[in-house]
Amino acid sequence: AQSVAQPEDQVKVAEGNPLTVKCTYSVSGNPYLFWYVQYPNRGLQFLLKYITGDNLVKGSYGFEAEFNKSQTSFHLKKPSALVSDSALYFCAVREWDYGQNFVFGPGTRLSVLP
Amino acid sequence: ETGVTQTPRHLVMGMTNKKSLKCEQHLGHNAMYWYKQSAKKPLELMFVYSLEERVENNSVPSRFSPECPNSSHLFLHLHTLQPEDSALYLCASSQEGMKAFFGQGTRLTVV
Numbered sequence: 417a418q419s420v421a422q423p424e425d426q427v428k429v430a431e432g433n434p435l436t437v438k439c440t441y442s443v444s445g446n447p448y449l450f451w452y453v454q455y456p457n458r459g460l461q462f463l464l465k466y467i468t469g470d471n472l473v474k475g476s477y478g479f480e481a482e483f484n485k486s487q488t489s490f491h492l493k494k495p496s497a498l499v500s501d502s503a504l505y506f507c508a509v510r511e512w513d514y515g516q517n518f519v520f521g522p523g524t525r526l527s528v529l530p
Numbered sequence: 531e532t533g534v535t536q537t538p539r540h541l542v543m544g545m546t547n548k549k550s551l552k553c554e555q556h557l558g559h560n561a562m563y564w565y566k567q568s569a570k571k572p573l574e575l576m577f578v579y580s581l582e583e584r585v586e587n588n589s590v591p592s593r594f595s596p597e598c599p600n601s602s603h604l605f606l607h608l609h610t611l612q613p614e615d616s617a618l619y620l621c622a623s624s625q626e627g628m629k630a631f632f633g634q635g636t637r638l639t640v641v
Contacts (some may be wrong), residue, residue, distance in 0.1 A: 521572065
């Protein structure tokens with residue numbers, strides 16, 4: 417079975433500092449990996465995905481994520497955080513050969529302090 | 531705007547009411563999903579439809595009944611709900627599972 421863990425409920429960083437939101441996953445086959453962001457009372461918005469290719473994936477709003485197969489991780493990063501990045505972040509996984517089901521992690525609340 | 535529209539945005543219903551949530555996508559996607567998002571709980575997949583056929587039902591109580599009349603529309607029919615069913619219900623669509631596009635959700639309150 418597929419699963420996703422986000423070990424931190426909350427991450428706080430100062431504006432201008434780099435940020436990392438952690439994600440680890442478990443699948444039996446090859447993973448498709450995704451990051452989504454959710455602002456209050458809104459749906460989830462896609463940030464980036466890893467399918468194959470380069471382990472460093474660049475996405476929307478200056479975010480990037482690094483796929484690490486040996487550590488089964490897909491951490492989200494940004495070199496310089498903005499106050500407007502404060503939101504709930506979800507990591508998700510889908511197996512290549514397991515239908516079209518997306519499994520989401522529990523979410524990490526990012527707070528960027530001015 | 532993601533191309534996935536959910537109505538209504540907010541719904542308050544009594545435990546004996548019957549109501550329906552609607553989701554519409556015109557992205558040409560072949561899969562549609564219902565997720566439930568409760569406070570302090572992970573996003574829960576409720577139903578998946580692929581090519582208008584239900585492919586997954588994660589032990590959802592029968593008081594929730596999905597309907598997918600065509601590839602662009604998805605409904606969630608609700609009846610005799612419980613207060614613990616109060617949550618944000620999110621619809622999503624995807625093409626071959628490559629990326630999910632979410633609607634803005636329906637905030638449901640059961641009183």
